[in-house]
Structure formats: structure tokens, C-alpha cells
Amino acid sequence: MTEDTFITPQRADALISNALPADWPTEYVPITSAAGRILRRPVPADRDLPPFDRVMMDGIALASAALGNGNRRFKIESTALPGRPPLALSEPASACIQVMTGAVLPQGCDTVVPFEEIKISGDYADINPNLRIAPGDNVHHRASDLNKGDILLPAGKRLTPNHIALAASTGQTEVCVARPPRIAVVSNGDELVDLGHPVHPFQIRPINNYGIRSVLHARAFPEVHVFHTPDDRDAILTVLNTVLDNFDLLIISGGVSMGRFDYVPSVLQELGVQKIFHKVRERPGKPLWFGMFRNNKPVFALPGNPVSSMVCLHRYVLPHTEHAMGLRQTSEETAVLARPVDFEPRLTFFPPVRTSVVEGVLTAEPVKYNNSGHFAALSESNGFVELQADINHFPAGTSVPFRRWTSVL
Amino acid sequence: MTEDTFITPQRADALISNALPADWPTEYVPITSAAGRILRRPVPADRDLPPFDRVMMDGIALASAALGNGNRRFKIESTALPGRPPLALSEPASACIQVMTGAVLPQGCDTVVPFEEIKISGDYADINPNLRIAPGDNVHHRASDLNKGDILLPAGKRLTPNHIALAASTGQTEVCVARPPRIAVVSNGDELVDLGHPVHPFQIRPINNYGIRSVLHARAFPEVHVFHTPDDRDAILTVLNTVLDNFDLLIISGGVSMGRFDYVPSVLQELGVQKIFHKVRERPGKPLWFGMFRNNKPVFALPGNPVSSMVCLHRYVLPHTEHAMGLRQTSEETAVLARPVDFEPRLTFFPPVRTSVVEGVLTAEPVKYNNSGHFAALSESNGFVELQADINHFPAGTSVPFRRWTSVL
Numbered sequence: 139m140t141e142d143t144f145i146t147p148q149r150a151d152a153l154i155s156n157a158l159p160a161d162w163p164t165e166y167v168p169i170t171s172a173a174g175r176i177l178r179r180p181v182p183a184d185r186d187l188p189p190f191d192r193v194m195m196d197g198i199a200l201a202s203a204a205l206g207n208g209n210r211r212f213k214i215e216s217t218a219l220p221g222r223p224p225l226a227l228s229e230p231a232s233a234c235i236q237v238m239t240g241a242v243l244p245q246g247c248d249t250v251v252p253f254e255e256i257k258i259s260g261d262y263a264d265i266n267p268n269l270r271i272a273p274g275d276n277v278h279h280r281a282s283d284l285n286k287g288d289i290l291l292p293a294g295k296r297l298t299p300n301h302i303a304l305a306a307s308t309g310q311t312e313v314c315v316a317r318p319p320r321i322a323v324v325s326n327g328d329e330l331v332d333l334g335h336p337v338h339p340f341q342i343r344p345i346n347n348y349g350i351r352s353v354l355h356a357r358a359f360p361e362v363h364v365f366h367t368p369d370d371r372d373a374i375l376t377v378l379n380t381v382l383d384n385f386d387l388l389i390i391s392g393g394v395s396m397g398r399f400d401y402v403p404s405v406l407q408e409l410g411v412q413k414i415f416h417k418v419r420e421r422p423g424k425p426l427w428f429g430m431f432r433n434n435k436p437v438f439a440l441p442g443n444p445v446s447s448m449v450c451l452h453r454y455v456l457p458h459t460e461h462a463m464g465l466r467q468t469s470e471e472t473a474v475l476a477r478p479v480d481f482e483p484r485l486t487f488f489p490p491v492r493t494s495v496v497e498g499v500l501t502a503e504p505v506k507y508n509n510s511g512h513f514a515a516l517s518e519s520n521g522f523v524e525l526q527a528d529i530n531h532f533p534a535g536t537s538v539p540f541r542r543w544t545s546v547l
Numbered sequence: 548m549t550e551d552t553f554i555t556p557q558r559a560d561a562l563i564s565n566a567l568p569a570d571w572p573t574e575y576v577p578i579t580s581a582a583g584r585i586l587r588r589p590v591p592a593d594r595d596l597p598p599f600d601r602v603m604m605d606g607i608a609l610a611s612a613a614l615g616n617g618n619r620r621f622k623i624e625s626t627a628l629p630g631r632p633p634l635a636l637s638e639p640a641s642a643c644i645q646v647m648t649g650a651v652l653p654q655g656c657d658t659v660v661p662f663e664e665i666k667i668s669g670d671y672a673d674i675n676p677n678l679r680i681a682p683g684d685n686v687h688h689r690a691s692d693l694n695k696g697d698i699l700l701p702a703g704k705r706l707t708p709n710h711i712a713l714a715a716s717t718g719q720t721e722v723c724v725a726r727p728p729r730i731a732v733v734s735n736g737d738e739l740v741d742l743g744h745p746v747h748p749f750q751i752r753p754i755n756n757y758g759i760r761s762v763l764h765a766r767a768f769p770e771v772h773v774f775h776t777p778d779d780r781d782a783i784l785t786v787l788n789t790v791l792d793n794f795d796l797l798i799i800s801g802g803v804s805m806g807r808f809d810y811v812p813s814v815l816q817e818l819g820v821q822k823i824f825h826k827v828r829e830r831p832g833k834p835l836w837f838g839m840f841r842n843n844k845p846v847f848a849l850p851g852n853p854v855s856s857m858v859c860l861h862r863y864v865l866p867h868t869e870h871a872m873g874l875r876q877t878s879e880e881t882a883v884l885a886r887p888v889d890f891e892p893r894l895t896f897f898p899p900v901r902t903s904v905v906e907g908v909l910t911a912e913p914v915k916y917n918n919s920g921h922f923a924a925l926s927e928s929n930g931f932v933e934l935q936a937d938i939n940h941f942p943a944g945t946s947v948p949f950r951r952w953t954s955v956l
Contacts, residue, residue, distance in 0.1 A: 169742070173761045174955035187923060189748055194918055196804055219778070221738030221750055239804055240738050240851070242749045283923045291926065298954045299765055300925040303758030303853060307751075307922065311743045329630030329649050333578070334720045339598055340651045341630055342716075349712030352582045356708055357956060369628070395605050395648055442649070444712060474907040498883040498908040498946060509603055513716065514596060514692045516709040517700065537907060544956055545707045546583035547766060 144417040147486050153414050158462040159434050166312040169305045172297050174358030176465045179314035181291040181305050186281035191243035195276040198263050199247035200234040202273045210265040218244050250276035294466030316463035318359045319386035323350050326367040326393045346391040346447045353544040371401045382431050392442025394425040402439050411437050420486040422446035422510035443510035449488045452541050473502035473540035479532045486527045490519030553826040556895050562823050567871040568843050575721040578714050581706050583767030585874045588723035590700040590714050595690035600652035604685040607672050608656035609643035611682045619674040627653050659685035703875030725872035727768045728795035732759050735776040735802045755800040755856045762953040780810045791840050801851025803834040811848050820846050829895040831855035831919035853922035858897045861950050882911035882949035888941045895936045899928030
């Protein structure tokens with residue numbers, strides 16, 4: 139099998155998209171733990187916003203018609219406080235009501251004059267004679283932001299802290315979000331020695347497990363369990379058999395290349411996972427394997443090299459899974475190459491880049507990138523661009539799709 | 548006191564920056580819970596990266612000098628696996644060693660030919676006669692990414708999942724990060740009724756508490772406690788007295804305006820909090836109050852309107868606190884106004900905007916924004932720009948500082 143017979147990234151997208159379950163389950167969660175989750179039912183305003191004519195400044199409220207004859211002195215009848223039922227002005231022609239920010243505008247009043255513009259002497263307020271006053275000044279009118287029943291938060295958003303504040307405004311304690319899959323992250327390889335244990339010169343650390351788990355936590359997948367298997371077919375079979383039963387989604391790293399000890403594809407097929415594709419015309423990430431177990435459990439087997447694994451996670455696993463969960467915001471941006479990139483192989487190329495905004499332009503500077511095992515490139519970059527196959531030379535200034543690595547903000 | 552005598556945002560920056568403690572404490576945390584935290588000690592590579600000449604492809608390793616006479620058939624002596632001590636080639640002129648990705652390049656070999664380019668018959672490998680082979684092909688040379696002792700992660704970064712993966716590569720289980728302050732978030736106001744309780748038409752929901760807490764959690768401040776007080780001086784005094792003793796940083800919302808019941812500034816001063824400033828020439832956010840308790844506990848009292856409170860949190864509280872904690876990445880970007888903005892008052896203006904990248908340019912579109920109580924603007928925007936005072940007209944195309952609302956990714 140030559141590279142030309144592998145599928146393209148676009149074909150991989152279509153195959154994954156078709157295979158993933160269309161009706162991802164939902165759940166209600168307290169809004170205090172909903173940040174990062176994908177909203178599945180819209181949140182409507184439970185009442186007009188604001189719910190009443192709201193006083194916006196501390197001062198006095200009055201009827202602007204009373205200013206018609208040049209009157210600038212008003213008797214203070216009472217004080218309207220936030221959180222109290224509305225007051226009413228008894229003598230609109232000559233009196234006013236002291237008001238505090240957040241109070242209901244008293245009945246009979248249509249404007250608010252702030253304290254900075256008045257002088258209070260005993261029961262009387264004298265207004266700065268030079269102040270121009272219009273009806274509605276410093277009043278936040280009922281329903282001027284939104285009407286009751288209007289959609290405050292549409293379904294399909296990833297909830298930010300601001301969304302949480304908005305959801306709180308409705309008084310509801312819970313929101314309906316996609317239920318995140320329980321995810322098993324499985325690495326394999328005899329060369330991997332966990333942190334805190336001595337390492338031989340010929341061994342390395344299981345950094346994919348730590349990186350992938352951290353990404354998933356940052357994207358509000360709370361239930362992520364990490365497993366490791368040696369390069370032993372029976373051990374891989376035992377572990378994968380267990381996790382297929384107990385988790386909703388599998389992310390495997392390593393064991394999918396051409397090597398004699400890359401048992402993952404054959405073990406997955408033996409366990410009844412239906413292979414959808416293996417190998418994509420791309421670099422890094424060529425050995426990517428994808429299949430489905432019992433029509434509802436996606437299995438993504440990523441190459442073991444750290445950059446490959448992170449690229450495949452961000453290019454395929456996360457966008458497709460989150461779309462299936464109901465997310466309707468794309469994570470793809472467009473950036474402009476800061477310098478030319480040459481790439482000979484007839485493969486889609488995903489080089490790590492660091493973006494910055496240069497005179498307003500989102501500019502992507504390719505970072506030093508030796509190969510897919512060069513994981514320091516993960517730290518120096520903030521994402522990667524997608525350079526299409528069949529073009530060998532990308533001049534500086536080319537606009538290209540850009541995806542960010544998962545950050546925490 | 549007129550607006551002209553309030554301080555500018557730049558002066559507020561300087562005063563906060565001078566007042567905050569310079570030596571914020573640190574702590575060691577497991578790398579599995581370090582994402583989002585601010586790194587305080589650099590993480591050096593514990594050994595060369597890669598630590599050995601690493602095989603990058605499954606295939607055969609050989610001595611490239613043996614190809615000089617056109618020889619393309621090599622006897623397979625043995626198999627080098629990842630995680631095993633290095634092998635050595637006995638017959639460099641005529642033999643090769645089968646190698647798997649991640650193995651140590653066997654001694655005596657200097658190049659790797661991938662399986663796709665060879666045919667194996669019994670103990671012999673025949674290499675594609677058209678393949679050009681050079682020393683170093685498919686070998687990731689020891690120390691080609693980094694040398695032992697080189698800095699993998701410099702101090703001052705906010706740790707992303709990729710940083711966690713890099714830290715894991717050193718085998719260390721913990722990293723040294725800034726110890727986050729225990730934060731008390733205190734709202735006040737008789738008009739606020741918590742979620743899940745019936746609300747009168749003249750009452751509203753305490754959305755600042757929910758929004759601020761969610762922002763702080765997203766920014767890796769794990770210990771955030773929320774308090775609420777009515778508009779009662781004694782109650783405010785009791786609550787603030789307790790939280791000043793038990794927390795490292797206070798964020799108060801509401802009660803700092805000119806109203807008769809805005810007790811917060813006087814209560815704070817009665818409790819011994821040294822006022823540094825009150826009121827800034829800006830909109831929203833004018834009533835901002837800032838002080839220090841016992842020289843090490845910052846107290847930020849924000850205006851109660853939701854947009855004011857979020858702007859002050861993102862413009863002052865977070866950048867200054869995180870800088871004091873050791874963060875050395877700015878959260879300020881530059882965006883270009885999509886349309887002209889007119890603003891008469893001689894105040895710095897922070898209008899909420901939604902940015903998008905238009906032909907590569909980070910473009911800021913001001914959203915509908917009625918006033919600082921119009922919290923739906925928080926959801927429609929993804930941040931706010933800073934428009935300097937003393938300019939009334941900002942044409943489309945003006946480059947301006949932009950800060951993003953806290954998101955979860």
C-alpha cells in the first residue's frame with residue numbers, strides 16, 4: 139500500500155462524522171460546574187431584561203414635565219431603594235423621590251438626575267441649572283435589553299463564565315448540556331516508564347498520557363482514565379477488552395504503525411471494533427486508525443509520537459467528538475504564514491506554528507520542528523496550520539487554516 | 548469631586564502594581580493538576596532530548612557506507628525494540644538490524660530504511676534500488692531537540708496541557724507554581740435573590756457572584772468562596788471583618804457608588820483596609836475602589852453593575868494579581884475597530900466587542916451595549932477594547948488594546 143492509496147484528511151473527516159452517534163445524550167448540571175460544557179437546550183430569558191424600569195444612578199427621580207417652567211427645586215418625598223417594591227410620586231409638579239442605583243423607577247417619574255448634579259438642603263433638592271435633562275436619562279428601561287422568552291443563550295455554545303452569569307440571571311440552578319463521554323486513554327510501548335521512577339537511557343516518559351489527559355480536562359471532559367500496556371499482544375487485548383466495556387470513547391496512542399509489534403489494529407478488530415479507516419495522507423499523523431465499537435463507541439488510535447498524537451487529537455478527535463456532542467462553534471481560524479514553507483511529500487502537512495497579531499494580522503510563524511518526536515515544538519507553538527497536499531511551496535502571506543492547541547483560557 | 552479629579556486607568560495600574568506584594572508564595576503541585584497555574588521555577592531538561600539516537604520509522608538500520616558498492620541486500624542480524632538496551636551491528640558491510648520506531652539506533656548503524664522501501668525474504672532485506680539513502684535518514688539524533696539542562700519551560704508561563712506533557716518528559720511528578728490566593732467574593736445589595744428562590748418583579752439575581760467565581764475557577768484559582776450581604780452597615784462590617792481574616796484577596800461587587808447605602812468604602816476603612824484609590828476616569832467601572840489590608844491582602848471593590856464588574860475584573864484584578872503571582876505573559880492584544888465609535892465623556896471607554904479574524908485581521912465589532920447593567924452584552928461580546936479619554940471619535944480601522952473575557956479554552 140502506497141501513500142497515494144491512503145485517504146485524505148477530508149475523507150477522514152467525512153468518515154468520522156458519519157460514524158459518530160448523532161444523538162449524543164444530555165444531562166442537567168448545576169450552573170456552578172457548567173463552564174466549558176456544551177449547551178444543548180437554549181436558555182431563554184425568564185422575564186424582561188431589565189425586569190423593570192431600573193434606576194442607573196444614585197440621585198433623584200422626577201417627572202421631566204415639571205422642568206418645563208424652569209423649576210429646579212424639588213421636595214424630596216421619599217427614598218426608593220433597590221430590592222423594594224416601587225414607590226409612586228405624589229406631587230409630580232413639585233416633588234421628587236430620592237433613588238438609589240438598582241431601584242425601580244418610581245411611578246410618575248420618567249428621569250433620574252444624579253447626585254453629582256444636585257445640592258440637597260433639608261428636604262429639598264436643587265438641580266444644577268445648566269444641566270440638560272431629558273426623559274429617560276439614567277433609566278434602564280424595562281425590556282430594553284431583551285424580552286421575556288428571548289433566547290439568552292442558544293444551544294450549541296461552549297459555556298464561558300459570562301454565559302454562566304447570564305444563565306444565573308434566569309434564576310435557574312441547572313442547565314442542559316451534553317453528557318461527556320467517559321474516556322479511556324491508553325498508551326502502549328515497552329519503552330515508557332512512568333514519572334517518579336528511574337529511567338534507563340534507552341527508555342522515555344509516557345508524555346502522551348499526561349498531555350492528552352490534561353487537554354481533555356481543560357475541555358471539560360471530567361472522566362478520563364489512563365491506562366498503559368506493554369508491547370504484548372495479550373496484555374493489549376486484556377486492557378482494551380476491559381476499557382471497551384467500561385468507557386464511551388477510547389483514545390489509544392502508539393502501536394498503530396507498520397512495526398511487527400504494532401498490535402493495536404489487529405487486537406481492536408479481534409475485539410469487534412469495526413475499522414473505519416487506517417492511515418491518512420498527512421504528516422504528522424499518517425498511521426491514524428479510527429473505528430467504532432457497537433455503533434456507539436468511537437475508538438481513535440493515534441500514532442505514538444507526541445506531535446502526531448497532539449495533532450490528531452486536535453485535528454480529528456476533539457472537533458468531531460465535540461460536534462457530535464452538539465458544539466456548533468468551529469475551532470478553526472485562518473492565519474497568514476509569516477515565511478514561506480516548502481514541503482515535498484504529497485501529504486497534507488500540519489506544521490506547528492506560533493501565532494501573533496502583527497499590525498492586526500493573525501500571523502503564523504512555523505517553529506523549529508525536527509520531526510513528530512520533537513515534542514519541545516509543542517511548547518514553542520500555540521497550534522498548527524493545515525497545508526494542503528499537492529502544493530509544495532507555500533509563499534509567505536498565504537492564508538491557511540489554523541487550529542490552536544488547547545489552552546486553559 | 549468632579550470626574551477630572553479621579554485618577555486615570557494608567558495611574559490606577561501604577562498604584563495597584565506598587566501596592567501588590569512582590570514576593571508571592573510558591574508551592575509544589577502534582578503535574579496532573581498544574582494546568583492553568585503560573586510556573587515559578589523553570590523546568591530544565593533532565594537529559595538530552597532525545598536521550599539517544601532514536602529510530603523514527605519501523606524498518607531496518609544499517610551502515611550507509613555499506614551501500615557504496617551498490618549493495619541493496621542485507622542480512623537481518625537481530626531486532627531492536629523500543630525500551631531495550633542498544634544492540635550492535637556485527638557485520639556492518641553486509642548486515643542490518645530490524646528496528647522498531649522508538650528503539651535506540653544500534654551501534655554501527657547510521658541510517659534507517661523504512662519497511663515500505665524493503666522486501667523481506669527469510670533472513671534478508673532487499674532495499675528498493677531507486678531509493679536514495681543518506682546517513683541520518685529516519686534517525687532522530689540525540690540532543691537534536693535540546694541538551695540536558697536546557698530550559699524546557701521558563702518560569703512565568705501559564706501552564707497549558709502541552710506544557711504539562713513537556714514537564715512530564717523530565718520524569719518529575721511536581722512543578723513549582725505560584726500559590727493561588729484564597730479569594731472571597733462578596734456581593735451586596737438588598738435587591739439580590741439567589742437562584743432557585745422565587746423573585747419579585749423588583750428583585751434581581753446575584754449574577755456577579757456566579758460570573759466572577761466562574762472566571763476565577765477558569766483561571767485556576769481553586770479556592771473561591773462566595774458571600775452575600777444585605778444593604779446593612781453592620782452586616783457588611785461583620786462579613787468583611789471575617790473574610791479579611793480568612794482570605795488572601797477580596798473581590799467585592801456593589802456598594803461603592805455615591806448612594807446613601809454604599810457602605811463598603813467606609814466599612815473597609817473602619818476595618819483597617821488602607822484605601823489606595825477610589826474612582827477612576829473610565830466607563831464602565833468609575834466607582835472602582837482599591838486598598839490593601841496589612842500590606843499583603845489586596846481588596847478590590849468593584850461596581851455592582853455586571854458589565855462594570857467584569858470589565859474591572861479583567862482590566863485590573865486579574866492582570867495585576869497574576870503579574871504579582873509571577874505571570875509574564877500579557878493578556879492584552881491589539882484589535883482593529885470594525886466601525887467608528889463616538890464617545891463624548893472625558894473618560895476612558897471600555898466597550899464590549901466581538902472580535903473575528905477578517906482576511907487575517909483581528910477585527911473588533913462593538914456589540915449592542917445599552918449601559919453597564921446590560922449584561923446580555925457580556926454574552927454577545929468576547930472581550931472589550933480600551934478607548935483613551937480625550938478622544939471623542941475613533942474611526943473604523945483604529946488599532947486599539949483588546950482584552951478577552953475569560954473563556955475556558
